[in-house]
Amino acid sequence: NAGVTQTPKFRVLKTGQSMTLLCAQDMNHEYMYWYRQDPGMGLRLIHYSVGEGTTAKGEVPDGYNVSRLKKQNFLLGLESAAPSQTSVYFCASSETSQSSYEQYFGPGTRLTVT
Amino acid sequence: KQEVTQIPAALSVPEGENLVLNCSFTDSAIYNLQWFRQDPGKGLTSLLLIQSSQREQTSGRLNASLDKSSGRSTLYIAASQPGDSATYLCAVEAAGNKLTFGGGTRVLVKP
Numbered sequence: 001n002a003g004v005t006q007t008p009k010f011r012v013l014k015t016g017q018s019m020t021l022l023c024a025q026d027m028n029h030e031y032m033y034w035y036r037q038d039p040g041m042g043l044r045l046i047h048y049s050v051g052e053g054t055t056a057k058g059e060v061p062d063g064y065n066v067s068r069l070k071k072q073n074f075l076l077g078l079e080s081a082a083p084s085q086t087s088v089y090f091c092a093s094s095e096t097s098q099s100s101y102e103q104y105f106g107p108g109t110r111l112t113v114t
Numbered sequence: 115k116q117e118v119t120q121i122p123a124a125l126s127v128p129e130g131e132n133l134v135l136n137c138s139f140t141d142s143a144i145y146n147l148q149w150f151r152q153d154p155g156k157g158l159t160s161l162l163l164i165q166s167s168q169r170e171q172t173s174g175r176l177n178a179s180l181d182k183s184s185g186r187s188t189l190y191i192a193a194s195q196p197g198d199s200a201t202y203l204c205a206v207e208a209a210g211n212k213l214t215f216g217g218g219t220r221v222l223v224k225p
Contacts, residue, residue, distance in 0.1 A: 040123070
């Protein structure tokens with residue numbers, strides 16, 4: 001049981017390039033999330049999904065798109081990377097929206113946009 | 115809009131001393147509050163989850179309290195060890211299972 005995994009672990013992009021971050025979970029969780037963490041700040045929610053085929057905007061969605069074609073995978077896309085998107089990206093998953101279920105986090109992807 | 119604050123931003127204590135970490139939130143309409151640990155360059159590990167109907171949760175040397183009416187939670191770590199050095203984040207869950215995080219408290223336990 002690997003939990004939540006993220007690919008890649010590190011990436012350097014030039015301004016204007018595109019890329020996709022992959023998150024996978026093997027816990028059969030319904031809910032999945034993408035967060036970004038900037039220095040000295042907590043995590044901020046980018047997009048989330050409450051089930052296969054659904055996505056919704058979080059606190060900071062601009063410049064990102066997501067897809068949840070399979071229950072176990074949640075993809076985060078950057079169509080035209082900007083230096084402001086330099087950050088560490090975390091994926092998380094949880095069973096349901098009920099209050100007793102905690103979120104499980106992946107190890108993160110460190111992205112630098114030059 | 116929910117805002118979560120953690121003070122202090124950094125804390126240094128000698129080994130063996132008890133740690134007290136504070137978390138405050140502006141909107142008391144929460145479902146639960148979670149405390150996480152983050153080691154440098156790593157992901158988040160959940161430590162404790164307190165449901166809105168609970169007053170506290172305990173796990174080993176860790177004890178977290180929740181006072182919803184005053185918008186406060188405190189994480190106590192008894193008899194700190196150098197291995198407790200990390201950043202501790204609190205997060206509150208509101209509608210839709212969305213977490214709002216504080217900025218974290220960076221803890222250093224000196225041998």
